[in-house]
Amino acid sequence: MSFGGPQWPQEPHQPGSSSGHDPYGGQQYPGGAPQGTPYDQGRTPYGQQQPYGQQPASPFGDRDDGTPDWSALAEASEARQRRRRWLVAGGGVLATAVVATLVAVAVVTTNGDAPNDRAGGATGDSATALPDGAELPTGGTGPQPSFSSVAPPPPPDPMDFLATAAKDKAPLSAESLFPGRKLTFGDRVYTKGATSSTTDCASVGKDGLGSVLRKHDCTRVIRATYVRDGVAVTVGVALFADQSQALKAKQDARGGVTPLVGGGVGDFCRATVCLRRSNALGRYAYFTQAGFTSGKKVTTSDTAVFKTSDDLGSFTFNQIYARGRAQASAAATAPAGGQ
CATH class of the missing domain: 1.20.5 (Single alpha-helices involved in coiled-coils or other helix-helix interfaces)
Incomplete structure (x- = not known):
């Protein structure tokens, strides 16, 4: 092959020729080359000029x-x-x-x-593929949850049970209404004295309260006495058939409940001035009478007596309301139809 130079002819082949040409372009001369050979004359082996008018270049x-x-x-x-x-x-x-x-x-x-498995799931009407060939339903043909259009009834009101004797059926006694031997109210501790329960309502009222209780058909009176630092108080809780009767007894109240002595508490509030109060809750009317165990007359400046009356009145209110709440809670959890 050539590396950039022209393709030079190979040795010519002339059948039957005996001219004795040199394969590289020189003629054969017997006895050597004479003077004036083609090489000396600068001619080609064929007696012609070199192609392109220049000497042939070696392929290497x-x-x-x-x-x-x-x-x-x-x-x-x-x-x-x-x-x-x-x-x-x-x-x-x-x-x-x-x-x-x-x-x-x-x-x-x-x-x-591939299905779209990026956030958001399948697009259009396609369903998200799940393992084992399961698919999420895309239509609404399956069972659907149903909700009742009827609102559930409200929880029972404790006052419904306290309003009448027909619904206020829970057991009641002096011990359940005034439990224990001591009463702690805030930072004050009272010692409980004697308790009592009677259906003779008129017998436990003084200075006109007995007649008021009888007038409005009182069915029962429960009493308890507490004492602290020389101040004693008796609480009397009167029961009636319904709320209207209890409210009338409170409004008509005069005089006070007879002090209950005993259980470590001596006579008090006799032939002296004491603090008397009354209130009502549901079918219950309750009364308090507080004074000094020494027989001292109570004045408006005796804050200890007023505080004792307040504490026992609040405690009694809470105890009565707790009865109604307990009965309402029991009714709310009771099976339908009383089963």
């Missing part, structure tokens, strides 16, 4: 003296290496482009075929 860049042209050979080798590097680099870029194209096609194909 040989000099006229037979020494190879190393510079030309080095340039030719470097040119081959440059072409090889360009071919390798171009092939790498082409391969990268092909791989990127294949990945892009695979991603597009996968997104087009």
